[in-house]
Amino acid sequence: DAGVIQSPRHEVTEMGQEVTLRCKLISGHNSLFWYRQTMMRGLELLIYFNNNVPIDDSGMPEDRFSAKMPNASFSTLKIQPSEPRDSAVYFCASSLWRQQGNTEAFFGQGTRLTVV
Amino acid sequence: AQTVTQSQPEMSVQEAETVTLSCTYDTSENNYYLFWYKQPPSRQMILVIRQEAYKQQNATENRFSVNFQKAAKSFSLKISDSQLGDTAMYFCAFMKGDMRFGAGTRLTVKP
Numbered sequence: 742d743a744g745v746i747q748s749p750r751h752e753v754t755e756m757g758q759e760v761t762l763r764c765k766l767i768s769g770h771n772s773l774f775w776y777r778q779t780m781m782r783g784l785e786l787l788i789y790f791n792n793n794v795p796i797d798d799s800g801m802p803e804d805r806f807s808a809k810m811p812n813a814s815f816s817t818l819k820i821q822p823s824e825p826r827d828s829a830v831y832f833c834a835s836s837l838w839r840q841q842g843n844t845e846a847f848f849g850q851g852t853r854l855t856v857v
Numbered sequence: 858a859q860t861v862t863q864s865q866p867e868m869s870v871q872e873a874e875t876v877t878l879s880c881t882y883d884t885s886e887n888n889y890y891l892f893w894y895k896q897p898p899s900r901q902m903i904l905v906i907r908q909e910a911y912k913q914q915n916a917t918e919n920r921f922s923v924n925f926q927k928a929a930k931s932f933s934l935k936i937s938d939s940q941l942g943d944t945a946m947y948f949c950a951f952m953k954g955d956m957r958f959g960a961g962t963r964l965t966v967k968p
Contacts, residue, residue, distance in 0.1 A: 774956060784948065784958040797955055830900060834956075843952055845892055848902035 745835050747849035754856055759821040762852045764833035766814050772838035773816050774846060775808055778830045790816070791838045823856045830854070859884045859951045863959035870939045871967050877924075878934045878962050880949030886910075889953040891925065891932045896961075897945040905947070908932065939966045 746765040754760050766773055775787040788798040793810040801808070805824070810816045820827055830853050834846040860883045870876035882891070893905040908916045908925050915923050920940075924933045936943055944966045949959040 776958075783960045786955055786957060789955050832902065834902070836956075842888065842890060843954070843956070845890070845904050845907050846952070846956055847904070848894075851900055851902075853900075 745833060745847050745849035747831075747833055747852050749852060750850065752852060752854045754823055754854070756824055756856055757822045758856075759819065760823045760827075760854060760856075762818040762831050762833075762854070764816045764818070764835075764849060766816070766833075766835035767847055768814065770835040770837050770847075771813065772836045772843055772846075773810060774834045774836075775816070775818050776832040776834065778832060778851070784832075787818070820854075823854075825856045828855050859886070859889075859953065859957050861949055861951050861957050861959040863949055863962050865962045866960070867963045867965070869965040869967055870936075872939055872941060874939055875935060875937045876939055876964065878936075878947050878949075878964065880932045880934070880959055882930050882932065882949075882951045884930065884951065884953070886953050889951060891923075892950040892952065892956075893921070893923070893932075893934045894948045894950060894958075895943075895945045896948065897942075902948075906934065936964075941966050941968060 748763045774789040777785045787800045788808045808818045830851045832851045834848045836846040837844040862881045889910045891908045895903045895905050906918045906921050920937045922935045946961045948961045
């Protein structure tokens, strides 16, 4: 398996533009996490899904952020409109969720987003 | 929500020596998982070791081991025979449904 795949690796965009980050889960995994990493705030959990259903989106900072899982193996995180303070590294991670709990989470390589 | 605290922002160790990174957490749950992740300058998040809360035995992975004290809600990471390649940020994580991270400890291994 190729692991968790994120695209793009780097994104530079102008303030006000729409940004879409993409994530492909490890085959067979059914739990998906989106994180944002900054120097000031560390690793923040934005949202997580189990079996394509959003379980907790309380970490999504504003209505400008939205996340979806159109199918079991793929997710998008969209920012519209983007602002300079959204500049960060965005990670997705997948794991196998079972009734007794999750296995460890495996991370993608992250997307470094710069909004100018 | 559970909180994870890493009280050591930075640490350093001489090559071949042993270092211990601290982590405490707050939860009312009885069953959960704990992890240590390593993030080198490449920014890739790499799983180092995991511990199930229902297991009393401390997890070990080669040079990495943990001291899990459930009652004290403490989960420290010991790195033996430190190597230059161990230089990285180390994050402690708590998982029960979601997964929360501490602020991280920047470890530098000196030659």
